[in-house]
């Protein structure tokens with residue numbers, strides 16, 4: 295369209311589901327859940343600390359959380375902690391009950407990746423009263439003063455990285471063309487989703503304003519494009535609706551999605567509408583660099599993803615657990631951005647990296663996350 299014309303070993307053992315709620319055997323887990331901490335690097339397993347760390351994860355429906363849970367369990371056990379890992383399958387009440395049970399079962403520390411970041415206030419207060427420290431894992435825990443630290447990725451940085459990828463791929467700053475774009479943003483109950491959106495729009499809004507990018511559905515706000523609980527099915531449905539409602543006589547050039555699951559949903563919708571890879575297939579973004587997404591990137595049905603090394607995140611989170619339980623000093627690199635409404639939570643932000651077919655070997659394969667064999671299966 296012309297511009298403005300249309301305006302890891304331990305991991306293997308754990309992954310078999312020794313705990314109720316653990317992941318299935320074939321998790322698509324990274325090749326080596328390697329660690330940067332001393333205990334696991336030397337291969338030694340520390341003597342039992344006698345302390346129990348409970349890890350509440352949101353869902354096994356997305357590969358990254360299975361990897362996160364496996365990495366956390368392996369690293370904590372290598373340091374001599376007993377670990378209770380549970381998944382809530384995106385059910386808010388189930389997660390509340392799991393955390394209540396963890397408190398009752400005598401957890402010494404809670405690590406929580408929330409299903410709904412604001413829904414755990416009461417159970418977090420119970421933990422505080424029982425003297426149990428809480429670490430927020432990947433997703434900020436909102437509206438509570440019971441959280442000690444937060445380990446995450448630079449969530450706004452994820453958004454800007456996706457935006458910059460689109461900007462550079464389409465040479466938006468210099469082109470005379472205009473490109474159609476639709477947005478598929480994250481869950482409104484996840485603070486990460488809003489931050490990603492803000493980072494993305496910081497890059498793309500000027501191009502929407504000057505007509506270089508054209509969103510034919512008109513849905514560009516976070517409220518209009520967010521998808522509850524990061525549902526792949528909803529993303530597919532939205533994409534189907536956009537294609538039939540707004541792209542009958544025109545092609546969709548860009549699916550700006552915030553999650554690999556959304557990219558799979560868009561892929562299914564586009565296939566259904568007759569789009570062909572290598573011909574009129576749009577640029578599709580994602581997040582997490584899941585195994586399937588990385589295979590899709592190699593095959594050309596997804597353009598890029600955001601690689602988040604869950605091994606690194608687990609390392610940083612484990613130092614926070616040690617800090618609250620052993621009085622050690624965790625590494626913090628942000629004491630400004632993550633205000634949860636009650637306090638600015640001391641955070642460690644890992645760096646997200648954009649991956650595509652040009653750099654996946656260097657970043658993902660050479661980085662030991664997936665092997666060439668896993669990617670070829």
Ligand code: BGC
Pocket residue numbers: 356358432433484486487524552553554581582602
């Ligand atoms: C995480 C993303 C993930 C999304 C859906 C977010 O909180 O930061 O990495 O893609 O949840 O599971």
